[in-house]
Amino acid sequence: VLGLEALSRGASRCTFVEKDPVVARQIEENLRRFQRLDQSSILITDTxxxxxxxxxxxxxxxxxxxxxxxxxxxxxxxxxxxxxxxxxxxxxxxxxxxxxxxxxxxxxxxxxxxxxxxxxxxxx
Known part of the structure; x- marks a missing residue:
């Protein structure tokens, strides 16, 4: 949520790190919905x-x-x-x-x- 908020307030890029693949897919869906996928990358890994x-x-x-x-x-x-x-x-x-x-x-x-x-x- 914090990364999406940062993007909506002008951050040029955000890398999301999420260990759980299901949650990572939800992050991806939210980024797509808010048209921020091109400014983001998602790493599915342990921090x-x-x-x-x-x-x-x-x-x-x-x-x-x-x-x-x-x-x-x-x-x-x-x-x-x-x-x-x-x-x-x-x-x-x-x-x-x-x-x-x-x-x-x-x-x-x-x-x-x-x-x-x-x-x-x-x-x-």
Missing amino acids: FDVPAEIFITADIIFADPPFHHGMTQEFLTWIHSQVQPDSRLAIECEKDEVLNLDGFEVIRELKAGMDWLRLLRPTS
Whole structure:
């Protein structure tokens, strides 16, 4: 949803990463319905298997890890070595979830439904 919203607000390109092929097809259908398929690519893979070159040109990385399964911290630790110094990371998480944000600065926190969206900038 965040990637489609970004495209509708002027993003030139968006790469969607989804492990579940059924959900990936739903993303593709939504992109086709909103005529954004030509601005998108969909990788059907585990996030941790995304090629590093994908992150080289990423201005903003939107992440919605399955935080109810404790994946948020694992993702943050992993993405820190992938993200470029001038990139931003928008990550959805539980409001009271305690995260080690070493290497990131919190730019902004927004309520997103029952969850929170944190906008982060890498610091080192």
